[in-house]
Amino acid sequence: MNLSYKEVKRDTAVQASKPFPKHRIEEWRGKAYVYVCILVLIVTIFSIVYFIAVRGLTPFVSGGVGVGEMLFGKVWDPDAEQPLYGALPFLYGSFATSLLAAAIAAPLGFCAAIFMTEMMPKLGRTVLQPAIELLAGIPSVVYGFVGLSVIVPFLRHTFPGQGIGIMAGSIVLSIMILPTVTTIATDALRSLPSGLKEGSYALGATRWQTISRIILPTTLPSLLTGIVLGIARAFGEALAVQMVIGNAPHIPDSLFESAATLTSIITLSMGNTTLGSAHNNALWSLALILLLMTFVFVFIVRLLERRAKR
Amino acid sequence: MKAKTVDRIATGVIVAIAVLILAVLAGLLGYLLVRGLRHISFDFLTSPPQTIKAGGGIGPQLFNSLFLLVLTMIITIPLGLGAGIYMSEYAKENRFTAFVRLIVEVLSSFPSIVIGLFGLLVIVNRFGLGFSLLSGALALTVFNLPMMVRITEQSLRSVPREQKEAGLALGISRWRTITQVMLPVALPSIVTGTILAAGRVFGEAAALLFTAGMSSPRLDFTDWNPLSPTSPLNPLRPAETLAVHIWKINSEGLAPDAPEIAAGASAVLVITVLLFNLGARWFGRLLYRKLTASK
Secondary structure, three states, X not given: OXXXXXXXXXXXXXXXXXXXXXXXXXXXXXXXXXXXXXXXXXXXXXXXXXXXXXXXXXXXXXOXXXXXXXXXXXXXEOOOOOOEEOOHHHHHHHHHHHHHHXXXXXXXXXXXXXXHHXXXXXXXXXXXXXHHHHXXXXXXXXXXXXXXXXXXXXXXXXXXXXXXXXXXXXXXXXHHHHHHXXXXXXXXXXXXXXXXXXXXXXXXXXXXXXXXHHHHHHHHHHHHHHHHHHHHHHHHOOHHXXXXXXXXXXXXXXXXXXXXXXXXXXXXXXXXXXXXXXXXXXHHHHHHHHHHHHHHHHHHHHXXXXXXXX | OHHHHHHHHHHHHHHHHHHHHHHHHHHHHHHHHHHHHOOOOHHHHHOXXXXXXXXXXXXXXXXXXXXXXXXXXXXXXXXXXXXXXXXXXXXXXXXXXXXXXXXXXXXXXXXXXXXXXXXXXXXXXXXXXXXXXXXXXXXXXXXXXXXXXXXXHHHHHOOOHHHHHHHHHXXXXXXXXXXXXHHHHHHHHHHHHHHHHHHHHHHOOOOXXXXXXXXXXXXXXXXXXXXXXXXXXXXXOOOOOHHHHHHHHHHHOXXXXXXXXXXXXXXXXXXXXXXXXXXXXXXXXXXXHHHHOOO
């Protein structure tokens, strides 16, 4: 007893004499730790942008390739005598697959969200929502595998062509982005003030009239946010698309013809070219385009969110 | 009368679409399990793959996936917790915080292939780590970190304010309040989120193609010295994961039973992700009950 009393006394004495009491040091240590973590985040993102930009700009700066030549050139033939680096087929493929996927997923997602919030909330919460979360958890290579072994043969039998192509890619992507679209739409519908809906019902409007004239217009910015996020995800998806699109580097005449996207050509060729060669550098330019598109998507999402808040 | 008919049609369409989504999921899982489970056996799960002959397994790939997941989590969790704590507790409402928020958002929307390429350029080549488990784990950390930050931030924000203020009122430092009072309360949702994120890491392939590599050396499962090149525990050896393996055999597989192997491996991957999903829910609930004494 006596001893512990002495200990306590000495402890407070030490604390008073020291300019830095224990809890201060602890606080500083904690703060230093969290700031280091934030620093890691900042350094990471800047080095990603810096390193990919340096590589990706090499063809334009010292490789003699024009920016317009790359963005609008229709022929990608890096192995020719006169190598051509026209990335238009890949840009076309990427935009076509992701926009088409969004066009398929958006109505499905809205209907699922309306089902979960307006029609059968209980069934939606216990069955449909877990199902959609599961869809979000399935790895992209598995989607690619199923696309290759189910969707491609199905398209081959029902439509003219090989089955592989933009349509197959879009269908696979639409299932992959469905959870993104649905989750954001559901959140938007749930946060809608109930007075709006009740007012509409009180005026004698049917459920569909309420949905189409009140709910959809008021939540439109949030719904669009979901779609843009979905498009962003589809745009950057690599392996699932690469497995079903066919990988022919030209602009296809139909949706059922072999095509290629930015991600698919990078996936295919990056391993087969040596770092620093002109062909390899051109691939980094494609990666830079992907990176810049990410910024564009984030910018659009921010604009829409600002709109939704108003 | 007409409005009512339209309403009925719309209701029918919406219900039909909800059923369609459920059917797609059921068909997807059913197809994978029916086709895959036939091929799954103890031998398939443990034996090494064959390049040209039939009868190869996925043993090393399965091990690589799990080991890589553990490595990734060891790096991600401390970083993610720290950054998440900053975002929810220390960040003031100023330009810098807005900037960090933007960074987290951008980082989480980078395509995983871009992160893989960054890994190839910086981690594999510049740091000289080569195609290795460690490179893969670092790339996956970049991929996973924003999610981890968001999970921690949201979980800490949902801690009741009274609990935080009670801690501060007792005169303990802010850091102590966060680690001793708030973190235990937020733990169940952090754990649930982390397990879900782990499921995503487990199935990731695009970020690993050019970082962890597409080949696996012959592993000697009796050699547990982490420095030996054939040891499964060596973090500097190339390692092909399960997801990468599925992609590889689908695009350039030469074995005659490649589709069956792909189906079996996909089934294993999906079952694991399902287990992660269910495990996250179950464990989160268990932890919540343990820590809060509520039923």
